[in-house]
Amino acid sequence: MITTATSPRFGPRLLLPLIASAVLNPVNSTLIAVALVPIGQTFGAGPGHTAWLISALYLATAVGQPVVGLLVDRFGARRVLLTGALVVLSAGVAGMFPLSLDGLIGVRVVLGLGTCAGFPAAMAVLRARAEETGAGVPARVLSVLSICSQTIMVVGPTLGGALIGLAGWPAIFAVNVPLAGLALLFTLLWVPKDARSSEARPHGRIDLLGIALFSLTLLAVLLYLMHPGIGDLYLPAVAVLLGAAFVRVELRSRAPFLDLRMLARNGPLLRTYLRQSLAYLVVYAIMFGYVQWLESGRGLTEAAAGALLLPMSGVAVLAAAASGRGRGIRLRLLLTAGGLVCGSVLLIFVGHGTPIGLLIGVAALFGIAQGLTSVTNQATLYTQAPAEQMGTASGLFRTAQYLGAIAAATLIALCFGPHAGDAGLHELGIALTVVSAILLAVTVFDRGLKKPRTAREADSRHARVS
Template sequence: MASAVLNPVNSTLIAVALVPIGQSFGAGPGKTAWLISALYLATAVGQPVVGLLVDRYGARRVLLGGASVVIVAGIAGMIPISVEWLTGVRAVLGIGTCAGFPAAMAVLRKRADALGQGVPARVLSLLSLSSQTIMVIGPTLGGVLITLFGWPAIFAVNIPLAGASLLLAIFWVPKDTPVRDEATKPKPIDVLGIALFSLSLLVLLCYLMAPGIGDLWLLAAAVAVGAAFVWVELHTRVPFIDLRMLVANTPILRTYLRQALSFMVIYAIMFGYVQWLEEGRGFSDAIAGALLLPMSVVAVCAAAFSGRTTGIRARLVVVAVALLIGSVALLFVGDTTWLVGLLALVAVFGLAQGLTSVANQTTLYRESPAETMGTASGLFRTAQYLGAIVASTVIAQCYGVHADSAGLHHLGTVLVVISALLLVVTGADRGLKLAERRERARQA
């Protein structure tokens, strides 16, 4: 659990450090924006790779390695060389923090199976709740650290946090099964498959971050490398991602799709709505952040009260409906909207944010084979971060050079389409109904 919060910590702390870092090195927003993108790119690519390592070599080894990488990156970030240096540090942090979520899911699965338990819904809820809480306090904590110690503190804070994670992994996480013979020897790593997957995703994300007619060659390159990845995986004895099994397991594919669509809308609100509050309505940074607080508070409460294995489909439908209602409401928000209306709007999105992670995590846990839980969990987070990067692209295209009310209405229109698609995908998923019946029968 402690390792799983390292990624949301580093995702949120940087938000308040971009300006002081830029001032220190005389760098503009174009350069400092890569401090955010580097971590997202590294995490999106690294999650399934690290998840594979969890499946092959054990959660404890990967947790110890990941925590060690984060400590080294935390020390390196305190050295003020250049923005490029810090961007590289952020990428390393992204790779190091990848270990937390897939390792936590694998440990939970192993322990629950050993005890003969079903889905540990309350623990999954707590895992999501911890991430939601960190997202709430992250910017505030970052502001305090920078005020007291300067911007290097947002890197230094990783040292004690990763150190605590390291100690907890040593003393709490069970030792991994030792390799004694050929039967327990880890399967070979599909290095070529990992390289092609990483390259295709990296090129695709680079295109999504700044799409344009002149950059279509990036999209074509991503398709070509992706095709090569599929060919290699279908002809490799022990593939990085077993595409045949993944295609056959449609419940997991639908879970990834729901997670990606949900977070396209959620991240668009987290980043795009605040931008409109500052530029369109003229609120200060502090007030704009405070106006987003209901979203975070409702998300935390929703996650806290959703620790049940039944009613997953109903909660996912509520997520889609809430996102659709909130997106439609954006079309009627403007320069004269009352403050109460602005607060109520973000609370609706907070309900969806709190429910979607727990419900989709529970579905993932229920449908994933135990031996591939790490890889499946890594791909789950990759889907989420793909949603984040698509959201940033949509925001840029809708706002242009200024985040005014007209741009917000364009953003709302796009989010209505995405939310409606999510509602159709969720409502038409008969697998969720069958899973509900199986769970009720098991509990009975």
């Protein structure tokens, strides 16, 4: 159940460690953007090689989220939060003394895996506290987690530039040491201790084969999405074969990594994953594609283009704060999809002569949708996922988001080609209009949203069908 009132059981002592852990991922996703050029100069590498500093973290996070979510379900959120903080802290130290660019890319992979702990563990802790109190999680608590991530996305590049100016690009990695240290300390002090691992879930055995097949399947899909081409068509074929083997193994396992039967019965949860992926495909396409056009097609400087996107991020934060209510989930999802449709259509008519005020308005329109979707889909997930599988379900939720991010990068490359001009922006607008229309249709015809269930009702239903 999601409630609208706050509760002392969800006070600062519980939220601080969850926030400190959850923001580690957006910190490492955004600060690196301003460090690519100086890192390339240090190692004599071009943009094609340094781009892996971004892709490596996305790949590791997309693959690692559901795996770490399973560890949350099996061994407890506190243990996973502590382990994740230690991994991030160690990677932060290693990033200060890299031997090569490839070594630095490896550090980014480790950071991606370490920062996976934050979101699924936070959702599991909140769900456990809700079960203890019987009153549900205040909706504002969920919105606070989202607002903190949105704020990091806003200040990340600016903070990164300041750190590089003070201590050089290694500071981008060194900042993980105090941040992860705080997350570690807060977790030790205030996150409730876990039950013994044997009590966390009925089956103590971990499905290592299922995890391996899932990871390899997703990796093949992600690698193809990053660089699609005729010469790489073997990757989808490999993904299909590995996926078939994964399904076979999971259906035969007594303690599967992913409960495919539960997912097949839980259509609303699958549609929530689909909405999250489609919405963030559009959001990330705007965040990275629109700014490229502003610089190349509109002729703005990097600083001016970044400043023009600030209203989008600011509006997203405000929209996330305003959506911190337990009711009206379907309406907010419809507003999200409708806003993305309208913004995408406007892109088709934007050009190098468009007034700056209108360009800011277009960005702000996408910001409203970004803020609404980040909180609302998260709240929907909370009511749809079984309590005992909240960690794994939350991990898959983030994987869906990163699939959208990587698909957005591919779409940008296909539309823009070598130059981000007006024609490419219009093609991107058409493509995003189609994606947004699909999102709107999925939302309109989702019967599961018309009569939303509370978490307790959802758990009862899962118990009946399992």
